[in-house]
Amino acid sequence: MNRLKNSLNGLTVVKVLIFIFFGLFMLLPLLSVFVVSFTGEPTNLLGALTDPAILNSTIEKFKNISLDNYKRIFSNAGYATALKNSLVLAFTVTIIIILVCIPLAYGIARTKMPFKKTISALCMIPLIVPTFISAYAFIIMFGRAGWVTQIYNALGGEGMLLNPYSMAGVVAVQVFFFFPYALWPLVAAFKVSDISLEEASQNLGAKSWFTFIFVTFPLALPGVISSALLIFTVSFSDFGSPIVLAPKDLNLLVVEAYREISGFFNWGGAAILTVVMVIVAAFFFYLQHLFTKGKNYGSVSGKPKQQKLIENKLLTRVLSGYSLFIVLIPLLAMLSVALQSVATTWGKDLLPSGYTLNHYKTIFSTSMGNIQNSIMLATGALVLSVIVATFVSYFVVRQNSAKLDFIASIPLVVPGIAFGIALIQTFNTAPLQLTGTALLLIIAYTIRRLPYMVRSTMGSMRAIKADIEEAAVNLGATPLTAAITIVGPLMLPGIAAGSVLVFITVIKEASVSILLAPPEWAPMSLAIFQNILRAEYYSAAAMSVILVALVLILQAIASFIGKKQQL
Amino acid sequence: MGSVRIEKMTKSFGDFTALHDINLDIKEGEFFALLGPSGCGKTTTMRCIAGFENPTSGRIYIGDREVEKIPANKRNCGMVFQSYALFPHMNVFENVAYSLNIKQLNASNPIKQMGIYGRLLSSRLGKYPADIRNKVMEILKYVELDNHADRLTSELSGGQQQRVALARALVMEPAVLLMDEPLSNLDQKLRHSMRNTIRKIQQDLGITTIFVTHDQEEAMSMADRVAVMDKGHIVQIGTPTDLYSNPSSPFIADFVGTSNILEGTVEGEENGFTVVKGEGFLLRSSTKTKKKSVDVIIRPEHVKVEAADSVIDHNETNVIEGTVIMSTYLGSIVRYDVQVGSYQLIVDTTYSSGANIFEEGKKVKLTVEHERVLLI
Numbered sequence: 031m032n033r034l035k036n037s038l039n040g041l042t043v044v045k046v047l048i049f050i051f052f053g054l055f056m057l058l059p060l061l062s063v064f065v066v067s068f069t070g071e072p073t074n075l076l077g078a079l080t081d082p083a084i085l086n087s088t089i090e091k092f093k094n095i096s097l098d099n100y101k102r103i104f105s106n107a108g109y110a111t112a113l114k115n116s117l118v119l120a121f122t123v124t125i126i127i128i129l130v131c132i133p134l135a136y137g138i139a140r141t142k143m144p145f146k147k148t149i150s151a152l153c154m155i156p157l158i159v160p161t162f163i164s165a166y167a168f169i170i171m172f173g174r175a176g177w178v179t180q181i182y183n184a185l186g187g188e189g190m191l192l193n194p195y196s197m198a199g200v201v202a203v204q205v206f207f208f209f210p211y212a213l214w215p216l217v218a219a220f221k222v223s224d225i226s227l228e229e230a231s232q233n234l235g236a237k238s239w240f241t242f243i244f245v246t247f248p249l250a251l252p253g254v255i256s257s258a259l260l261i262f263t264v265s266f267s268d269f270g271s272p273i274v275l276a277p278k279d280l281n282l283l284v285v286e287a288y289r290e291i292s293g294f295f296n297w298g299g300a301a302i303l304t305v306v307m308v309i310v311a312a313f314f315f316y317l318q319h320l321f322t323k324g325k326n327y328g329s330v331s332g333k334p335k336q337q338k339l340i341e342n343k344l345l346t347r348v349l350s351g352y353s354l355f356i357v358l359i360p361l362l363a364m365l366s367v368a369l370q371s372v373a374t375t376w377g378k379d380l381l382p383s384g385y386t387l388n389h390y391k392t393i394f395s396t397s398m399g400n401i402q403n404s405i406m407l408a409t410g411a412l413v414l415s416v417i418v419a420t421f422v423s424y425f426v427v428r429q430n431s432a433k434l435d436f437i438a439s440i441p442l443v444v445p446g447i448a449f450g451i452a453l454i455q456t457f458n459t460a461p462l463q464l465t466g467t468a469l470l471l472i473i474a475y476t477i478r479r480l481p482y483m484v485r486s487t488m489g490s491m492r493a494i495k496a497d498i499e500e501a502a503v504n505l506g507a508t509p510l511t512a513a514i515t516i517v518g519p520l521m522l523p524g525i526a527a528g529s530v531l532v533f534i535t536v537i538k539e540a541s542v543s544i545l546l547a548p549p550e551w552a553p554m555s556l557a558i559f560q561n562i563l564r565a566e567y568y569s570a571a572a573m574s575v576i577l578v579a580l581v582l583i584l585q586a587i588a589s590f591i592g593k594k595q596q597l
Numbered sequence: 598m599g600s601v602r603i604e605k606m607t608k609s610f611g612d613f614t615a616l617h618d619i620n621l622d623i624k625e626g627e628f629f630a631l632l633g634p635s636g637c638g639k640t641t642t643m644r645c646i647a648g649f650e651n652p653t654s655g656r657i658y659i660g661d662r663e664v665e666k667i668p669a670n671k672r673n674c675g676m677v678f679q680s681y682a683l684f685p686h687m688n689v690f691e692n693v694a695y696s697l698n699i700k701q702l703n704a705s706n707p708i709k710q711m712g713i714y715g716r717l718l719s720s721r722l723g724k725y726p727a728d729i730r731n732k733v734m735e736i737l738k739y740v741e742l743d744n745h746a747d748r749l750t751s752e753l754s755g756g757q758q759q760r761v762a763l764a765r766a767l768v769m770e771p772a773v774l775l776m777d778e779p780l781s782n783l784d785q786k787l788r789h790s791m792r793n794t795i796r797k798i799q800q801d802l803g804i805t806t807i808f809v810t811h812d813q814e815e816a817m818s819m820a821d822r823v824a825v826m827d828k829g830h831i832v833q834i835g836t837p838t839d840l841y842s843n844p845s846s847p848f849i850a851d852f853v854g855t856s857n858i859l860e861g862t863v864e865g866e867e868n869g870f871t872v873v874k875g876e877g878f879l880l881r882s883s884t885k886t887k888k889k890s891v892d893v894i895i896r897p898e899h900v901k902v903e904a905a906d907s908v909i910d911h912n913e914t915n916v917i918e919g920t921v922i923m924s925t926y927l928g929s930i931v932r933y934d935v936q937v938g939s940y941q942l943i944v945d946t947t948y949s950s951g952a953n954i955f956e957e958g959k960k961v962k963l964t965v966e967h968e969r970v971l972l973i
Contacts, residue, residue, distance in 0.1 A: 500649055501682035503670045505696035505769060506703070515695075515717040519686050 040510035044421055045431075051418065052437050054462075055473050059452035060308070060444070066455060067305045068096065070298035080461050100302065109299070112281035113306060119197065119282065120266040123204045124258050127212050130205065132247075132254070134356060135216035137349035141340040144350045152357035155364060156207040158581050160538040160555060161270030163574045164207045166562050167363035168194045168275070170370055170571075172202075175378045177366070195277045203271040206359050208264055212257035219253025220246070252321070259318035263311050267445035269541035274562060283307050284447045288545070291451050301455065304448040312443040364578065371571035389572040397557055397573065404553040404577075407468065408536040411475035412529045418476065419483035419528065420521060423491040424513060426484075428499070442481045446541030449478060454545060466548040474546055475536045482535065483528040490524025491517070523591065530588035534581050599660030599772040599805060600625045601646060606655030608641055615641045617829045619655070623822075626803040628796070630820035632810055634852070638829040639809045643775050646807065648672045659772050675766030676775040679782065681758050683750040689761050690733055690746040691720060696769035697729045733768060739798075740764045756787045763798070774799070776808035780815060792819055813853050817841070825849050846973060850894045857900075857942045859893040861972075870967055877938015878917045882970035891972040897945040899969035902933060905960040915970060917942075917963045921955045935963060 054076075062075045069091045077084035137143045138150060156164070171178045172194045182191040193199055247254075272282045287303035290296040340346065371389055373382030393401075422438045425431040441449070453474055457464040464470040494517060502512035543555045552560075554577050561570035601623040608616040616638045623629045631639040644650040646657060648669030657665045664672050684692050695717075702713045716723025725733075737743040740760040750758060759779065766774060779795065780788045796819050799806045810816050816823045817837040824834045825848075833845045844850035847858045861875035863886060870881035873893055880893065903909065909916050919937040931954055933944040944963065948954075955961055 495680065495682070497678045497680055497682040498684060500647075500669075501676070501678055501684070501765075502695070503649075503668075504647060504674065504676045505765065506670050506673075506699040507695075508668075508670050511699065511702070515714070516684055519718055 040508060041513070044510070045425055048418060048421055048425070048434070049437075052434075052477075055453070056437070056440060056477050059449070059456040060440075062456050063301045063304050063448075063452040065092075066297055066301035067100075070098070072297045072455065072459075074459050076456065076462055077460060108281055108286065109303065112283045112286040112303070113310075115197070115281055116266060116283040117310070119200060119204075119272075120262045122201050123208065123265040124261045126201065126205050127209045127261050128254060128258050130356060131209055131212045131216050131257075133349060134209075134353050135213055135220055136242075136246075137346070137353055138213075139217045139220035141342075141346050141349060143346040143353065145354060146350075149350070149353045149357055152361055153210045153213060155357070155360045156210050158585060159207065159360070159364060159578060160540055161203065161207055161268055162274050162540045162555070162559055162562070163270075163367065163578070164360070164363060165194070165200075165203045165271040165274035166558075166567075166570060166574070167367045168199060168203050170366040170376075170567075171363060172199070175376075177380050180378065180380050194275055196275075197280055199275045200271050200280075200282075203275065204265050204268060206356070206363070207271075208261055208268075209356070211264055212261050215253050215257040215260075216250065219250040256318055256321045259314050259321065263314045263318070263443075266314070267307070267311050267447075269445070269447045269544075273540075273544070273559070284445065284541070287447055287451060291454065291545070297455060300451050304451045307445050307448045308443065311445050311448075315443040367571050367574050367578075370568060371575045373568065389568045390576075392569060393572050393576065397569070400552055400554045400557040400573070401576065403547075403551050404537050404555070404580075407472055407475065407551065407553055408533045410468070410472040411479065411536045412532050414472060414476040415480050415483045415532050416487075416525055416529055419480060419487045420518065420525065422480075422484050423488040423521075424517065427488060427491040428496065438484050439481050441477050441479075444478075446478060446539065447545065450474065450542045450545035465546070468548070468551045471542070471546045471548075471551060474542045475539060476532075478539070478542060479532045479535050482531045486524045486528030486531065487521055488524075490521045494520050526591050527588060530584050530591065534584050534588070537577060537580060537584075599662075600627075600658075601629075601773055601805060601807065602656075602658040603642075603646070604656040604658075606642075606645065606652045606657065608638075608645060608650060609653045615829050616645075616652070619831055621824060621831070621834070623805060623807065625805055628799050628806045628808075628819060628821045630808055630810060630816035630823045631826060632813060632816040632823050632852075633826035635811055636828075637826040639811075639826050640777060642826070643777060643807060643809050646672075646773070647674050647676050647775055673769065673772045674775050675769055675771030675773070677759075677762045677766050677777065677779050679778040681762040681782070683758060683761055683765075685749075685751060687750070688720075688746070689737070689742060689748050689750060689753070692750060692761055693733045693737060693765045693768050694725065694729055695765065697732060700769070701726075701729070736764045736768045739767075755783050756791060759783065759791060760794075763795070767798075767802070767804075772805070774804050774806040776806065778810055779808060780810070780812075788815075795819065817853065825852060827852075844894065844971070844973070847892045847894065850892075850971070850973070855897055855943060857895045857897065857940070859895070859940055860890065861893045862890050863888065863972075871972060873970075873972060875938070877919075877940065880915045880917070880965070880970050881967050882972050883967045884970070884972040886972045888972075894971040894973060895942070895965055895969065897932070897943040898930075899965055900942070900944040900946075901964045902935075902944055902946055902955060903962045903964060904955075905962055907962060909962060909964060915965045915967065917965070919961060919963055921957055921959045921961055923957060924954055926954065933961075935961065937963070 058075060062073055065073050065075065071091060073088055073091055074084050075088070078088040079085075134149075138146060143149075159167075170176055172190060172192045173179065174190065176190075176194075179190050192202060194202075267284070269284045269288070272285050273288065276282050276285050283303055283306065287300050287307065290300040290303065369382060370376055372385050372387060374384035374386045374388075376382040419438075422434055426435045426438075444452075453470060454465050457470055464473075498520075499509075499512050499517060502516045503509060507515065537554065540555050540559065543553050544559055547553060547556050554573055558570050558573045558577070561567070561573065601621065603619050603621040606616060606619040607614065619638075619642060621642075631642055633639045641650060645652050645665075646659075648664070648667065652665055655665070656663055659672065659674070684695065687695070698713055698717055702710055702717075705713060712723045716725060734743055734746065737746055740763060742757060742760055742764065745753065745757065750761060753761065759782075776795070780791055783791055792815065808820070817840075820837065822834060822836055823840055825832050825840065827848055833840060833849050835843070840849060840853045844853060844856075847856075850856040850858060859875050859878065861873035861878075861880070864872040864874050866872065867881065870883060871886060873880050873882060873891060875893065882893070905918070917937050919935040919942065921933055922936050922941065923934040925932045926948070929948060930945045931948045933946070933955065935942045935944055942963065
């Protein structure tokens with residue numbers, strides 16, 4: 031009894047609240063989606079706990095549990111194709127990205143190619159831009175009226191160089207906008223692998239291409255595989271580019287699931303697709319985790335190795351030209367969006383017919399609300415995730431709560447669209463009717479981006495020794511007061527860095543916004559998406575530019591904080 | 598101020614028992630040392646008193662208050678941590694003022710609390726009331742740090758940091774002061790002067806103080822009484838002189854100062870002395886014992902070295918014959934390693950200039966008075 035009383039201090043209450051938070055807003059939705067995928071109709075698990083009538087009907091539904099739905103998915107051509115297409119998409123993107131990145135990474139890591147700094151800097155662009163904007167940029171470039179198509183036709187080509195509204199279009203967007211995820215791990219892998227082994231190979235008489243294929247590449251292979259698995263998960267879960275580009279006859283899981291829920295309210299179908307998505311994403315995430323466990327390719331530590339960079343003129347020039355081509359495409363895509371945002375009209379011509387700031391004026395007069403919404407929602411998610419992440423890292427680091435550590439990393443494997451469907455499905459009826467409220471949107475953003483925040487706060491938490499906290503308690507502070515006055519301020523740099531990251535990702539977020547945002551809370555991403563759907567391309571472009579500018583500013587703040595922290 | 602009493606305290610971590618049946622009775626105003634090798638349970642004992650560990654069973658009293666169910670923040674034990682655990686984001690003044698802020702926080706209404714939280718987070722967000730300011734400056738003056746009040750703790754030397762930690766613990770007027778290896782992070786020279794400083798402060802304030810150390814010299818020179826611990830047991834409690842001259846076990850004899858420990862068998866009694874025989878020696882001791890096999894303890898400085906041909910009255914003192922295998926000149930003393938049977942005895946003799954030193958290989962006679970041969 032006494033033990034119970036002792037442990038019932040403020041911190042324990044907080045811990046319980048955190049578990050309730052995750053349980054209610056993450057585990058319960060995922061569980062109920064799982065249940066619905068079997069019952070085929072909405073199941074109100076929360077209601078079953080509070081209302082006997084609902085409990086009875088839920089029990090009825092449980093009696094109907096069958097594998098019928100799953101049987102149907104494999105007989106339903108639509109679903110099966112969707113799964114197949116999604117896997118093909120992710121697989122193709124992965125292979126292409128790895129092939130594209132190997133020369134690029136090799137050039138950055140091992141050669142003195144010209145414009146290396148510029149190339150590295152330009153590789154940041156794809157990370158800043160949300161994929162639904164990149165997809166839309168590809169329409170401006172490669173669409174029927176796109177300027178690339180114009181050039182292509184002028185040069186004698188027929189039709190389109192690349193049809194953006196196709197599988198190839200989705201692949202292209204993902205390749206050019208996801209490659210940095212693989213690039214930096216690969217650069218690290220190439221830097222780490224031992225140069226003296228290569229020299230030994232050359233010394234033994236091997237030609238340099240032979241050395242690359244049989245020595246350098248195998249040494250970097252673990253890095254390559256782990257990046258490939260990461261890309262696979264990212265591509266598989268991406269919602270932005272398929273929803274903008276995928277044509278009606280191209281079934282993809284994310285798009286299919288979105289249509290089931292927003293068009294047909296087919297709970298059973300959406301649930302099955304969600305479960306399949308989570309399983310696939312979790313499996314590949316797990317593979318990647320398994321692969322990187324105990325290895326640290328990202329960080330080069332210890333004694334700096336003397337790196338001899340290759341200076342061969344022909345090789346470095348070819349590599350440099352190739353790299354510039356790769357990084358220029360995202361840049362051109364963004365410039366196209368910027369150009370469209372100031373164009374009066376931009377039809378089937380190389381350049382717009384005239385320039386105007388009217389689209390920005392329109393945005394600032396009619397769509398100011400979306401910008402405000404984005405900032406308010408992102409701030410809300412930031413505050414909530416700071417609170418949750420700080421306590422989560424406290425419990426994980428100080429009390430070795432492995433359970434919380436695991437729970438807080440679950441969002442990493444749940445695709446946004448899947449999580450959105452799970453939330454809608456769980457909270458659209460009493461007792462907790464939250465669907466369509468800003469609160470649920472904020473909670474969704476928070477949970478989705480929590481792993482970033484936790485990683486950041488956990489780092490600073492580990493740097494605080496336990497006895498500093500004990501000293502505070504010894505001086506009369508309750509554990510909670512000690513956490514607020516000592517641990518909190520000491521974690522501030524980590525919290526600040528994590529918050530900026532959360533803010534940025536929330537502003538960029540597409541899937542959850544599109545699924546969950548009520549009209550009066552529509553953020554910028556949803557407004558852009560709707561504008562694209564309504565073919566209001568000029569306002570979409572202007573809004574995109576504002577969004578990217580906002581992200582750029584925040585990114586600058588983040589790197590400033592990061593630098594200050596290192597000093 | 599208060600006494601500290603521990604009754605039948607045990608502490609287990611899973612299958613491992615860190616403390617077995619600890620009983621301590623520390624008087625008010627006493628300077629008490631917990632001494633032992635690492636892993637002996639001395640720090641765990643202290644952490645139980647401070648409230649950072651809950652004893653598995655037993656009772657702890659501070660003054661008349663039974664505390665083992667009182668949380669650490671309400672025990673009023675000032676603690677000086679081994680690493681000092683100063684708050685790195687606060688300056689010296691704010692570190693020392695922390696406990697006073699917390700005290701005020703607990704006694705205030707929510708609105709006032711906001712102001713106190715404010716100044717706890719940054720001194721720019723709230724002003725310190727005069728009474729706190731004066732009290733902090735007074736204690737800083739006492740530890741000679743009043744000129745450093747605005748410094749960050751990272752800018753201070755090790756000795757200064759130690760004094761901040763001490764001031765921070767003292768300002769709350771604790772019932773007991775706990776110090777965990779307070780000198781281990783200081784260099785040799787500083788350690789010596791800090792020893793005196795701590796002892797002086799303790800005497801000035803008359804505060805009950807418990808300190809943990811693995812350094813017997815530190816414990817013996819500072820403490821009023823010492824508890825020697827080994828493997829989770831308290832093996833002996835006593836004044837430093839008590840421990841030195843009457844160790845209760847070979848472990849203590851060895852841990853507290855240097856000892857020669859020989860195994861012997863009691864042969865009988867002769868003229869009121871106990872006769873002990875062992876490999877290469879026959880000794881008479883004034884210690885009475887009922888045991889048959891005993892450990893014979895002889896301190897190095899209680900042995901005299903005489904030439905092999907000197908004539909000694911065997912009734913007056915014990916005589917052992919041996920061979921010098923090494924002599925080390927240490928300034929004021931000469932240390933001999935003497936082979937006696939299968940034992941190598943350590944012998945310290947005071948050296949006065951001009952006296953001759955027995956060379957290696959020389960046969961010698963060692964003499965020890967009957968009172969100086971301890972049987973355990």
